[in-house]
Amino acid sequence: MNKTSIITVKNLTKRYNKKEVLCISELNALHGRILGLIGPSGAGKSTLLRILNMLEEPTTGEVSYLQQPAPVSQTGKLQLRRKMTMVFQKAALLDTSVYNNVAFGLQARKVPKQEIRERVLAMLDDIGMLALSQQRAKTLSGGEAQRIAFARALVLQPEILFLDEPTANLDPPNVELLEGMIARLNQDHGTTILFVTHNLFQARRLCHDTAFFYQGKLIETRETEQLFTSSQKEQTRAFVEGKMIY
Ligand SMILES: Nc1ncnc2c1ncn2[C@@H]1O[C@H](COP(=O)(O)OP(=O)(O)OP(=O)(O)O)[C@@H](O)[C@H]1O
Ligand SMILES: [Mg+2]
Numbered sequence: 001m002n003k004t005s006i007i008t009v010k011n012l013t014k015r016y017n018k019k020e021v022l023c024i025s026e027l028n029a030l031h032g033r034i035l036g037l038i039g040p041s042g043a044g045k046s047t048l049l050r051i052l053n054m055l056e057e058p059t060t061g062e063v064s065y066l067q068q069p070a071p072v073s074q075t076g077k078l079q080l081r082r083k084m085t086m087v088f089q090k091a092a093l094l095d096t097s098v099y100n101n102v103a104f105g106l107q108a109r110k111v112p113k114q115e116i117r118e119r120v121l122a123m124l125d126d127i128g129m130l131a132l133s134q135q136r137a138k139t140l141s142g143g144e145a146q147r148i149a150f151a152r153a154l155v156l157q158p159e160i161l162f163l164d165e166p167t168a169n170l171d172p173p174n175v176e177l178l179e180g181m182i183a184r185l186n187q188d189h190g191t192t193i194l195f196v197t198h199n200l201f202q203a204r205r206l207c208h209d210t211a212f213f214y215q216g217k218l219i220e221t222r223e224t225e226q227l228f229t230s231s232q233k234e235q236t237r238a239f240v241e242g243k244m245i246y
Contacts, residue, residue: 004031005067006160006192007052012061014047022047024061024218027211029160032190034182036197036207036224040244043213045196049162052194053086082109086162089169091149093137098129101137101148105156123155127181143174150181161185163195167202179206200240204228212236 007029014022022044029035029052037045050056052063054070054077063070071077085105093101102123106116124130127147132140137148146166153161163182167175183206185191197203203210204224211221214235222231228240238244 005029006031006065007194008062008064008067009048009052010062010064012051012058012063014044014051014056015059021216022051022058023216024048027218027221029192029194030209031192032186033208034186034193034195034206035221036195036203036210037213038197038200038203038210039213039219039239040215041198042215044216045213046164048213049086049164049194049196053084053162054081055086082156083159084162085153085156085158085160086164087149087153087166089165091145093140093145093148093152095138096136097134098124098137098140098148099133102151102155105152109156119155123151127151127177143170146170146174146178150178154181154185157189158191161191161193163193163197165196165198168198175202182206200228200242212239214239 005028009024009027012022012024013020037048039045047056051058065080071080094104099120102120103116106119121130121133124133127150129144129147129151132144137145140148146169150166167178170178179202182193182195186193195203195207207224209221210224210227212219212227212235219233219235220227220231227236231237231240235244
């Protein structure tokens with residue numbers, strides 16, 4: 001098992017208007033593994049993903065990527081950002097065709113046109129949406145739109161993928177399809193995935209490791225089965241056993 005840390009968080013805090021919403025002494029996302037982030041609403045999970053994806057700055061503390069401190073130069077930031085991508089709970093698609101939505105990130109990276117075409121069509125085929133490539137994205141159903149949001153992220157072949165409740169609004173067949181895509185991406189490409197979910201069954205199915213957050217604090221990170229079956233922490237046990245009322 002490869003235990004290299006691809007993202008390391010040390011002594012990180014985040015405050016909004018003097019209120020501390022996140023406090024993590026240490027967290028490691030291990031290379032090639034799926035790390036689940038679970039915890040009650042408001043625990044700070046999305047805030048952490050935004051910080052790791054460099055959409056926001058921590059108030060104090062450090063995040064390093066592959067044992068290197070987060071870059072400060074604009075070029076360094078851009079290079080790192082291009083290795084990471086994020087899928088949100090609700091897809092915000094561009095008001096253009098399905099094809100253009102999936103092609104957009106590759107165009108921004110100046111990938112040659114023919115290669116873009118091949119990669120986009122292969123990706124649409126993979127998710128069973130090739131026939132809809134010319135449909136306007138805003139006319140898609142919720143499940144279809146979320147599949148396109150995934151396709152748009154995956155076509156970039158990121159090294160790190162952040163998922164913030166990507167299947168929360170979907171019906172079981174779409175959940176199954178997207179879970180399959182996540183697992184395959186991890187197995188076939190070794191993509192490191194950080195995955196926020198409220199669905200504890202899903203965390204157990206998909207995540208190698210799981211981190212439990214409560215009121216802004218990282219309570220513990222363990223291999224998923226251990227966290228669910230043999231945690232010594234009272235709050236973790238209450239949460240995974242469904243006894244925590246929040
Ligand atoms: N921009 C902001 N300004 C002020 N407070 C914020 C901001 N963003 C988040 N918060 C607060 O930070 C806390 C953590 O929010 P966050 O969205 O990270 O929680 P979460 O664990 O993702 O919750 P959920 O499971 O409901 O999505 C919340 O109390 C929230 O109100
Ligand atoms: Mg959230």
